[in-house]
Amino acid sequence: MGTVGTRTEEIAGERRQLINVAYRLLGSVSEAEDAVQDAYARWYGLPPSRQEEIRSPGAWLTTVTSRICLDVLGSARARRERYVGAWLPEPLPDRTEWNHAGGADPGGPADPADQIVLDESVSMALLVVLESTTPAERVAFVLHEVFRYPFAEIADVLGRSPAACKQLAASARRRVSAARAPEPATGQAEVVRDVRKAWEARDIATLVGLLNPAAVMTADGGGVVGTVLHPVEGAARIARYLVAIADLAPGLELLERSVNGVPGLVAQRAGVVVTVASFDVSDGRVRRIWAVRNPEKLRPWAPEG
Template identity: 85%
Template structure:
């Protein structure tokens, strides 16, 4: 679980793991970084004698980070009720896709987003399902099913019995099994490519053919940029909306880029990322689109465009 000992190097080495845990718990790179920094601050605030009593600093840090995230999740519910429009998780770029342009800075400070492992547990579809869980369900599920922590340790985070934690994870698992669809990156890349081409051509008929009739598009502008405040439902309505957006944004460039490890699209203008779009694809058609436009949530993308 953790790295035994209290050496500075050993403790610092836990940071990547904790960022991965916190991002999956919170859906926010910024909040994950803050939570981990808070956990480290609490560690370094312990008397030396207390630090030496802790057999596994990594386990201690994970427990503290989990508790901090749990508190944030509870308070986030109230904050998101005041959020303008729909709230979506912060999308993650794959820096390797941008390095060839020379825009990434390999000698600069490490971005927390670069430390997050891009796998199925961070796809937008998966994170959106996590948002439907109670804070306790989310913590129990992520720590057990994603990171394989035993329920005896999760009990320390949640302040509940191991049996209660097991029930929470089981409840969360049922939500995931209903909502989760297998991700096939190869097939999705082809569909996303066709969506890009049809969008660039402003071809409504082609877009309608690529969208499931019951497709839903959710956009997150956070009240900071213009976007729809409610989900757009139906393939035909989404296609019309996409073309209308293209008409209002001359000079917009669409790029095929991975979003949270899955093929997606990035819209940029004059080298500035304006929108990051994630897709859920089933049977060759787009069933869900998540468009993040809130500039505060696009921070990890800003230094890569251009």
């Protein structure tokens, strides 16, 4: 009886790791949670004799979760072609913001977003780059580069040879390497703070100076709320757009918050988060802005109602 109880605890204890794998593969908290629940359902659907044959339930669950994510990534391409405007990954608050925003009771079951480790592997910049890889490349890269799984195990997930999986990971790594290293958090925080101040002051000239001349802003409203459907390119155009937003939304409050583990901005009206903005800062200037406005992607930021 004790062995069964210990194994049950061991299996339940894998959930945090599985959520971390699935979010990095899918860029969506809700889809990650669904994938992990599906993997657990498959585990508990196995006959007890089969469960006993599996020496490492954690490895089995990781393999199954990754395969489920691979299938989701394959179908996501078609779904995102029908998506209204640009599709961006779901932004995550840090643990204190999640709890403060009305997430899980610290003494109760943890919500999925509360279990995700916020490090450079969940930065918006990396997740956006991974969107440009194939599903197999993304799985190989995340499992090997982030979680250090050997290619022999990844081969079991992808149904390919270890050598082929190594090639897939290398291909994804080249795309990731093409994106320059982000600014240290301290430097990024200063730039983001300056952007907030200039935005609040409707100071177009200062905003232009804080943006790389070739900066690009991408917004995700999902067709649910109004926003630009195509990326806004160029420092001057972005600055004018930001000021126009401020003029059209009186009472908009800008807050400096951690977004996916790095400094970002949160815009709220009447206490409700309406936009979460992530930044890619290099050489003291903003190169990319990703603004998520789709309410469905802002649930981790929403107060409990």
